[in-house]
Structures are given as C-alpha cells and as structure tokens.
Amino acid sequence: MPAKSRALPTPDLLTDVRHPMEKYLRMDRLPHIWCSGCGLGTALSCFTYALDELGLTDADLGVVSGIGCTGRAAGYLNLDSYHTTHGRAIAFATGLALARPEKKVVVISGDGDLFAIGGNHFIHAARRNINMTVLCVNNFNYGMTGGQFGPTTPIGQKGTTAPYGNFENPFNLPYLAASSGAVYVARWTSLDARRVKEAMMEAIQRPGFSFVEIISPCPTNYGRRNRIGDGLDELRYYQENTVIRHGSDPKHADLGPGKEITVGCFVDEPRPTYLELYNELVVKKNQF
Amino acid sequence: MGKRILAGTHFMNGDEACAEGAVAAGCSLFAGYPITPQSEIAERISVRLPQVGGVFIQMEDEISSLAAVLGGAWGGAKAMTATSGPGFSLMMENLGLGLMTETPCVLINIQRGGPSTGLPTLVGQGDMMQARWGSHGDYAVIALCPSSPQESFELTVDAFNLAEIYRLPVLVMSDEVVGHMYERVDIDPDKIKIVERKKPSLPPGEFLLYKPGPNLVPEGMPSFGDGYKVHVTGLTHDERGYPIIDAATQHQNVVRLRDKIYKNIDDIVRVEETATEDADVVIVTYGISARTSLGALNMARDKGLKVGMLRLITVWPFPEAIVKAMAQRVAGFVVPEINLGQIVLEVDRVVRGDTIVRSVPHAGGDIHDPRVILEAIEEVLAHAS
Ligand SMILES: Cc1ncc(C[n+]2csc(CCOP(=O)(O)OP(=O)(O)O)c2C)c(N)n1
Ligand code: SF4
Ligand SMILES: [Mg+2]
Numbered sequence: 065m066p067a068k069s070r071a072l073p074t075p076d077l078l079t080d081v082r083h084p085m086e087k088y089l090r091m092d093r094l095p096h097i098w099c100s101g102c103g104l105g106t107a108l109s110c111f112t113y114a115l116d117e118l119g120l121t122d123a124d125l126g127v128v129s130g131i132g133c134t135g136r137a138a139g140y141l142n143l144d145s146y147h148t149t150h151g152r153a154i155a156f157a158t159g160l161a162l163a164r165p166e167k168k169v170v171v172i173s174g175d176g177d178l179f180a181i182g183g184n185h186f187i188h189a190a191r192r193n194i195n196m197t198v199l200c201v202n203n204f205n206y207g208m209t210g211g212q213f214g215p216t217t218p219i220g221q222k223g224t225t226a227p228y229g230n231f232e233n234p235f236n237l238p239y240l241a242a243s244s245g246a247v248y249v250a251r252w253t254s255l256d257a258r259r260v261k262e263a264m265m266e267a268i269q270r271p272g273f274s275f276v277e278i279i280s281p282c283p284t285n286y287g288r289r290n291r292i293g294d295g296l297d298e299l300r301y302y303q304e305n306t307v308i309r310h311g312s313d314p315k316h317a318d319l320g321p322g323k324e325i326t327v328g329c330f331v332d333e334p335r336p337t338y339l340e341l342y343n344e345l346v347v348k349k350n351q352f
Numbered sequence: 353m354g355k356r357i358l359a360g361t362h363f364m365n366g367d368e369a370c371a372e373g374a375v376a377a378g379c380s381l382f383a384g385y386p387i388t389p390q391s392e393i394a395e396r397i398s399v400r401l402p403q404v405g406g407v408f409i410q411m412e413d414e415i416s417s418l419a420a421v422l423g424g425a426w427g428g429a430k431a432m433t434a435t436s437g438p439g440f441s442l443m444m445e446n447l448g449l450g451l452m453t454e455t456p457c458v459l460i461n462i463q464r465g466g467p468s469t470g471l472p473t474l475v476g477q478g479d480m481m482q483a484r485w486g487s488h489g490d491y492a493v494i495a496l497c498p499s500s501p502q503e504s505f506e507l508t509v510d511a512f513n514l515a516e517i518y519r520l521p522v523l524v525m526s527d528e529v530v531g532h533m534y535e536r537v538d539i540d541p542d543k544i545k546i547v548e549r550k551k552p553s554l555p556p557g558e559f560l561l562y563k564p565g566p567n568l569v570p571e572g573m574p575s576f577g578d579g580y581k582v583h584v585t586g587l588t589h590d591e592r593g594y595p596i597i598d599a600a601t602q603h604q605n606v607v608r609l610r611d612k613i614y615k616n617i618d619d620i621v622r623v624e625e626t627a628t629e630d631a632d633v634v635i636v637t638y639g640i641s642a643r644t645s646l647g648a649l650n651m652a653r654d655k656g657l658k659v660g661m662l663r664l665i666t667v668w669p670f671p672e673a674i675v676k677a678m679a680q681r682v683a684g685f686v687v688p689e690i691n692l693g694q695i696v697l698e699v700d701r702v703v704r705g706d707t708i709v710r711s712v713p714h715a716g717g718d719i720h721d722p723r724v725i726l727e728a729i730e731e732v733l734a735h736a737s
Contacts, residue, residue, distance in 0.1 A: 090583070090594075092594075093594060122577070122579065122581050123577060123579065126576050126577070128423070138583070138585075139583055139585065139594070139595065142581055143581055144426075144576045144577065144580070144581055144582050145581075145582070145583045145584070146423070146426060146583075146584045146585075147583070147584065147585035147586065147587065147595075148419065148422075148423075148449060148586065149419070149445050149446055149449050149586060152415060152416065152419040152446060152449075154416075155411065155415065155416030155417075155419035155420050155423070156419045156420065156422055156423035157423055158383075158409070158411075158416070158419075158420045158423060159381060159383060159419065159420035159421055159422065159423025159424030159425070159426075159427060159429075159431065160423035160424065160426060160427045160576055161423075161427075162381060162407045162409060162420070162424060162427070162429075163380070163381055163407075163423070163424040163425075163426075163427025163428055163429040163431075163575075163576070164427045164428065164575070164576050164577055166577075167576065167577050184412050184413065184416075185412065185416050185419075188411075188412040188416070338409075339407075342402075342407065346402045347402050347405075349402070350354060350402050350403045351353075
C-alpha cells in the first residue's frame, strides 16, 4: 500500500495558486524537506525553467542524485529519477548514459557528495567526456548531516567538525572541472536565477561532460555558524561581492572570505565524447 | 556484427568462460576495474562486447564499476561487473543499493586468499559469508559457485537469468583455480535459455514500480526513457518507489526483499549429488573444493567406505531443506572449503546436532590435499561407530 502523502498546508489565500512548473514536479511529494531560505528551491526551480525553455521532457532526459540535501532533488522531479549512494551519482549516471546514448543524463548533487566522497568519479567522468551534465549546489558544507566542513569550505570558516575554523585548502570547482576536461564550465550564485537557468540550458545542450556550480545559501548550518545571517542576508552578500568574468581563467576563480565571487562561463569548448570515440576507434575496428 | 554465442568446442579458462557466458546471455555493458585473478574476464569481454554492439568501460575503481552497472541496468542493459577480494569489499555499499532498488545485474567474484591484499594470485573461498552478509542491513542474495570452466559459462548465463527473474544483483562466486583452469568448454546454442527483462504490463500512471506479483517480485521494470518517470531510491520506499521513512514501510520493504528469495527457494536452489544413496558420510562442498573432494570420495570408495558428495551449485540461498533431510540418514557431514570454516556454519545451523558436522578448513593459497579430506571422513566414521 502506498503511504498517504503528507497534506499540504493551504492558507486560504493560496488555494488556487499552482506552481507554474508543476509538469516537471512530483506534486505528490511536496512539500519538500528543504529549510526556508535554502538555495536549493531556487536551484530546482531554475532547472525546471531550463527544461521548459528547451522544451525537454522525460523522453529526453533523466536525473541522478547522490545523498545529501541537494541529493533529494531527484526525488522531486517528475522525470526518470535515480537517488543513488553517497558520492556515486556520477558513476551510476555513467552506466545510464552508456546504456541510453540518445538521452541526456543530469546529475544534481552537493559539494560534499560530488567532490569529497565522489571526487574521483567527477574527474574521471570529465576526463572521459561522458555525455552528462553535472549541477553542483555548493553550500560550502555538509548540510544534510548537520553542517560539517567539506572540500569547498573556505579557510577560516566554521563547521560542526571545524569548531576552530577550517584550515584545509578548498577546491576551486570550475578550475578542477576545466582541468579535468569538462567541455562546459560555469559558476553562478543562486541570487542570479536567470543566469543559473541559462547556464543549465547551455550545459544540457552541450554534448559531453558539462558542469555548472551554483553557489547557494545554507542558512540553517553554514550561514548560522558563520554569522552570515539568514538566506536573504547571504544573497545580499552575493550581490555585493559577485563579479562576472566570462572566459577568464578559472584558476583565478578561487573563493574565500574577503575575496570576490568570480562567476561566469569559464569553458565552452567541444571535444569528442566517450561514445563518439568508442564508436570511431573501437566499434568500427570490428566491422569488416 | 560478431556472434554472441560462440557455438562449438573450446579450450578456455574459467574467467574467459564467464565472459563468454555473459556475452551469450545478452550482456551489453561491462564496467570493471582490473584485479588478479579476475582480469581475464575484463580482457576477454573488452574484445567481445564491441563485436556485438555492447560497451566495455574500465572504471576508476570497483565502487564506480558496480554503480555504473546499476545505472546501465536501469538504462535497459543487461550489465555485469567482475572483481576479486579487495574489489568485492569496495562493492558492498552498491551491492546494497542494487538489492534495495531490485536491480538485475551480475557480479562475479573470482575469489583469492584474504584478508586485505592477501594472496593476489592464489586461491581462496573466504568471501562466502561476505557474499551473504557483506552489505549493511537485512536482505537475501543469490550466489552460484562454478566448479569448472564449463560451469563458469553455464552459471554466468544462469546468473543473468536469475537476476531478471528475481530482480537483484546475482553473485557468481568462483575462485582463482576455477578461473585460471583451462578445460574443454562446449557451447551449444540449443542448450542456452535466455530470460529477457520483463517490461511493465500496465501503462504509466497505473503502474507501480515496486508492486510485487504473486512470487513477491516486482512486476516489470521500465528502462530510462520508457515514459514511466520512475523514482528509484536506496531509501526505504513504498510501492511507488517514494521514500517513506517509518517502521511500517521498512518492515514491508525489507521482509519482502528477503522473502522473494526464501519463499522461492525451491525454484532457485540447485545442488549435485554424487554417490549419496548409500552414503554414511557426505561431503558438503562447492567450487574448486568439490573437485578435490571428488578425489577424496574416490579414495574412500576404493577403501570400501560409503562416502557421497553434495555439491552446492547455489550456495545462497543455502539449500537448507536438502541438507536437513540428508542429516536424518547419514552418520556425518564433512565440509571442506578454502577458508577457516564459513559454509560449515550454515550446515551446522541447519543440522542442529542431528548428525556430526566436521569442518575441513584451509587458510588459502592452495587447494586441499584430498588425503586430508579422507582423514576427516575416517574420523567422522570412527566417531559415529
Ligand atoms: C557512505 C556514506 N557516508 C556518509 C553518509 C552521510 N552523509 C549523508 S549526506 C552527507 C553530506 C552531504 O553533503 P553535500 O553533498 O554537500 O550535500 P548538502 O546536504 O550540503 O546539500 C553525508 C556525509 C552517507 N549517506 N553515506
Ligand atoms: S540544511 Fe542547509 S542545505 Fe539542507 S535544506 Fe537546510 S538550508 Fe538547505
Ligand atoms: Mg553541501
């Protein structure tokens, strides 16, 4: 027996208001688990708007997530959606992409999932140029497990396991993606929903391994512990500190307190995909 | 296009036979990472899959190998990975994902001596309990043990079929000696039966991803892009596949994962009996240890001792009823295995003191000397009389 879905709180004023992107959402799974002020709702909305503008449906693409607050994204999307193990979304998506080369696979997951436990899969899928889009919601910490520091936490920032401030050097994700071989690399903050959506659209359209980092507030954990304030305060921080540098060397896009947040599209350069090369260099040798 | 089934008589080793079995069964995706003594499977299948329209991918580790296999399976492929000891350990978490999401695929373990790096090039059978219990939580598995290259071929085909019928990753628990042993392998297309993936019989909207049929197995599996908009999760889920985090759903979900194997055990289990009709002592064994045990059996019969052998082709689920029934009429069981006593624990559990159970352990690195097995048989007989 399917369990009853939780009843939506419906204040009188809102009874007739429907989500404009309802067709892409599993309405029977809402409300979602995310905190108010979290950037994840924005990221998910941007994704649905990107699909809408591209006219894509479940016949064209599916979504794979790992584990984490961001990892729950797959479960809210009314597409073929796969919620896998922590860190292994890209590896699972690799198999899915190889089995269904005519479709696009989109991985939506968190900074810890994709770059700590799953970091190895990220660099190898990028190197191979597997046909997938990876969307990383970077909230600079492990949100789901209570705000521990992670591989993107800037130096000096606090986490529940970095009570004296993080001293490990963080990854600069666009630089990592670019040097691993991604064909499309962009970074935006969740303040700039239109550009997040456009970057997602571009990334999805590129054959091969494309990557978008979405810098996003986690007011419950990262924001609170680092006295950034609520979600809105963090967005204000983005507004005041973001600079757009399209085409700049992502090497210089590292983040940290007191540093500007460099955003933009850093890489947009096609390269043959894994399956194109496999077909050209392996399969053809077997057709006498 | 090359041929999927290489009809004819071949001289090949057990690893290569596994690869050929996979290709014959319709495997179209192999994801793996090199490790001794498994590498010949990957090497052979890297030649074969491009010939038949499949994809071979060498992943960055065994974790991603099994993850890619699960992804491939949901993409509609018959998919397989193969590994050995250390790699098998790395696969445990995603084995759980495969069991929880009821994903058909095949995982071959060519066992070597452990723990840790252990004996990379030498035989062991020490992963038998890990196969049953290695991933966290409760579940059931199917594990098959070939004793020859011929059987490596056949059981790999069977593993693909069982995976489709019971919707789970099926384990082929071979070992280094069977994997590297060269023997005659007959491939007869008429003898190969292939089970194709069952598609949903209901349209999207009416179909429930995890609604079980009468045999407790979910009915039909849509592939990515079939229009069913599936949600597949390793979280505890209801029949829609939606995560529900409570005790009632957990009970329903996990009990069915176990019962879909144990309630169908008679259809799953396969054993081979040799000279058991009049036997006073029966050797219960599997894999390469069944070959050495046959030597011991022949030596015993030459001495006039009534000894038989029960070879477990299916080790998991353990053939409980068969062993239990046999326990009522024999003086004892002897259980040789290349570990310090794993499957003997199951024999002991099932026999419950009804007869003598004698382990013949071996730490690994070599197969048993049949004389050691014979000694154990004689001890049991002396004890029983
Ligand atoms: C193998 C394993 N280790 C640890 C965990 C616990 N865990 C769940 S989510 C998570 C971190 C998620 O962080 P991130 O990917 O940044 O996602 P966020 O919650 O911040 O969106 C961890 C460590 C797990 N589920 N599996
Ligand atoms: S814990 Fe942080 S990342 Fe998770 S939902 Fe709450 S605000 Fe968002
Ligand atoms: Mg995070």
